[in-house]
Amino acid sequence: MSLQPAPVSFEHHPDGLGTGVAAPRLTWTLPAGTRTQLGYELELGRAGRRHRTGRVDGPDQVLVPWPGPPLTSRERVTVRVRVWTGPGEPSPWSEPRTVEAGLLEPSDWTAVPVGASWPEDPATDRRPARVRRDFTLGRPIAHARLHVTAHGLYEAEINGTRVGDDALSPGWTVYGERLRYVTYDVTGHLVQGPNTVGAWLGDGWYRGRIGFDGGTRNIYGTDQSLIAQLEVTHDDGSTTVVATDADWQAAPGPILTSGLYEGEVFDARLDDPRWSTPGRPAETGWSPVTVGVRDPRTLVAPHGPPVRCTQGAGPVSVTRREDGRFLLDFGQNLVGRLRITVDGPAGTAVTLRHAEVLDHGELATRPLREAHATDTYILSGDGPRTWQPRFTLHGFRYAEITGWPGDTLPADAVTALVHHTDMRRTGWFECSDPLINRLHENVVWSMRGNFVDIPTDCPARDERLGWTGDLQVFAPTAAFLYDCAGMLDSWLTDVGIEQLPDGTIPWYVPVIPGGPVWTPVQPGAAWGDVAALTPWVLYRRTGDLELLRRHFRTGRAWVDQVERLAGPGRLWDTGFQLGDWLDPAAPPEDPGDGRTDRYLVATAYFAHSARHLSWSARELGDTAAAHHYGALAEEIAAAFRGRYVLGDGRLTSDSPTAYCLAIAFGLLNTPDLCRLAGDRLAELVVENGARIATGFVGTPLICDALTETGHLDVAYRLLTQTECPSWLYTVTQGATTIWERWDSLRPDGTLNPGGMTSFNHYALGAVADWLHRTVGGITPTAPGYRTLTYRPRPGGGITWADTRHETPYGTAALSWRLEGDTMTARVTVPSGCHGSVELPGRAPLSVGPGEHAFAAGADERDAA
DSSP: OOOOOOOOEETTOSSSEEEOOSSOOEEOOOOTTOOOOOEEEEEEEETTEEEEOOOEESSOOSSBOOOSSOOOTTOEEEEEEEEESSSSSOOOOOOOEEEEEOOOSGGGOOOOOEEOOSOOOTTSOOOOEEEEEEEEEOSOEEEEEEEEEEESEEEEEETTEEOOSEESTTOOSOTTTOEEOEEEEOGGGOOSEEEEEEEEEEOHHHHSOBSSTTOBOOSSOSOOEEEEEEEEEETTSOEEEEEOSTTOEEEEOSEEEEETTTEEEEEGGGOOTTTTSTTOOGGGTOEEOEEOOOOGGGEEOOSSOOEEEEEEEOOSEEEEOTTSOEEEEEEEEEEEEEEEEEOOOTTOEEEEEEESSEETTEEOOGGGTTOOOEEEEEOOSSSOEEEOOSSOOEEEEEEEEESOSSSOOOGGGEEEEEEEEOOEEOEEEEESOHHHHHHHHHHHHHHHHHEESEEOSOSSSSOOOOBHHHHHHHHHHHHHHEEOHHHHHHHHHHHHHHSOTTSOOOSBSSOOTTOOTTSOSSOOTTTTTHHHHHHHHHHHHHOOHHHHHHHHHHHHHHHHHHHHHHGGGTOOOOSOOOOSTTOTTSOTTOTTOOSSOHHHHHHHHHHHHHHHHHHHHHHTTOHHHHHHHHHHHHHHHHHHHHHHBOTTSOBSSOSHHHHHHHHHTTOOOSHHHHHHHHHHHHHHHHHTTTOOOOOTTTHHHHHHHHHHTTOHHHHHHHHHOOSSSSHHHHHHTTOSSOOSSTTSBOTTSOBOOSSOOOSOOGGGGGGHHHIIIIISOEEEOSGGGSEEEEOOOOOTTOOEEEEEEEETTEEEEEEEEEETTEEEEEEEEOTTOEEEEOOTTSOOEEEOSEEEEEEEEOTTTTOO
16 A cells, blocks of 8 residues: 555645645645554755755644745745655655745735726616737747636636636625635646737626615625736746736627626627637727726635536426426526527527426526526527526526527537535435435535535525524534535635624625615624634634634624623623524514524523633633633523523423523533433424424534433434424425425425525535434544544434545545444544544444444444
């Protein structure tokens, strides 16, 4: 077996190109089964010279500090690593990997925003522009980089060829404070001699209509502009810079209208495919650009990967209606857009409409509210063309096509292109129950559809906002399924930017000024707590202490504010709260009117965040803060018991969510209280026929609360229930994503009448974290999975499960089978890690890296 380490990676960046970190930390993994690393040596190749660190003793291999002088702008460094795992010679060197800095200093930028110069009506959909610039390169090209961003959205082209494969760039940030730019290697796009660089522009989040109740336009500005800087290094070391300035030209493009909610209208008769190639005459409608202003100090490199098309899917059925319409079913609720190949007479308008579900055989568009989700392609009549919209995405399983030329629509003429932030998949789960497997797949698809540059609540209707509470409850599941640390680090940075001076965390980030009146920017439990809880989750899953450090101040300001609101009584019992949002007992018109006292929820979360802030401070070496917030958490827990716990151990809100919070958040200070609470929780579940009686707050906690208090069997009854409301009810109704409401589609086949009814909403899928840890049996017990517990807890008739996670150190896996009273298990421990294997009927066993096989009696599989 080769001991060669895998190539190094840099920070949480998908590759090393265009990093904004001057001293990027390094991570490498060792081959499966390798013993724990005893030491390593790094080699840096920079400016034609090699520097080696010499042997550095120790097991560190995740986010290791940069071993040399910081990078300067544009600097390229090649990095290799070799390791020692025993006495004697080191491993072979890893394959080299290159990191290249982006533009690290504001003074590196000469580009300014450029866009259309013709008058526009800012109250209407504005026709997007294209911008371009001709230039000549007089010497051979050694390498070239394009650094580009926009006020709005862009797609760049050079010499008629698309640059990159990202979508909806530069994404959505708090644009006034942070505007991401992307660095592309465009060496292969350029030639010695005449060249042309250009870009399509779109409104996007910058100035498009965003939000519900009619939405808000021009949130960040009214211009639609490109900011681009092409830097070419020639064979003799000289450079040519082509930056956006007054020498660029603009013209209306063939996109007539474009909006994230509305969709896109494209008139191919107005398209000149050669528009970004050299030599297009000025009299074809191009005019000088309008030049704007942008503070280069706000231009930042990405923390994580961009949005991309990650998959294509053809329809599973195509049905022609009598009136000539075609209904397409793609078999999976997804987020993306359609690509069509079509031929027909000039002026023919082919219209594509999208919806997540059908209502009486037609597209159910009512849940979309004011998101029209309609794309139109007007044919040029010059032969077959393949087209897809550029600056919009839709949430859909079904599509309706009208205006298609001909009586048949070939299935291969239409492809659904799945789009989401292109995160690396890291977690998998499968078991013997096909309904639970489908539930897990639904969770995965809902994460994919809602991790679109920011973590959104839903991808189809006129909302798609970064709701903080949704992400807060789902973060443990998300961090198992995908490497989302870079993306969420970026979003949490914006959470800190949008935080008010008093510590308030908005309900959603980025904030839409003048948003809906029922969600004013004021403190809200479970939603604002994302600031204290999610950085801790990411730290535990990645081992990234600097990520915890970066966001500690935001969480601290949040908890400090709630401390002021609660006062010396330590009870947060004032102000507007969403409570246990979407408790199934809540009426459709008031999703917050559930069984559980909203202020019980608020006080419980106050204690939970204070405790996590104490843990975070301890990890960061701030002993004073750790002591303060630890003591505060105990005071809040005591106040909680004094107000909400009755003498017989019951709670004033005799609801499942109330008991879940008290148990899972450690608010009950004696084993007897925990036992009484767990017993009452189990009683409530059984009395309700093992149907769900919790909302956004209680649902992620209930299986753990039952498991921890000796009611694993009841947790499995809840999991495997198929009557409404339940997780598997949605599966039996054909769901392929997680629904927002337990009865988004009612048992009689009708849609929930509420105005807030999404069929792709990941929050209630947070149960997958319990699946991974309890059914699958893999739990991290140290940051970054440096130590793990392998403890499967079978039940519910499940006879086998396979679970795998790509930890920062490599693959952790557990595969177990039940045959009669015997459990067999195969455990994989990543290199550099240690595991504790706890199988039914046998004592825990400590194991090191590699694969291990076990057999154990399963007589205690339903015990606590």
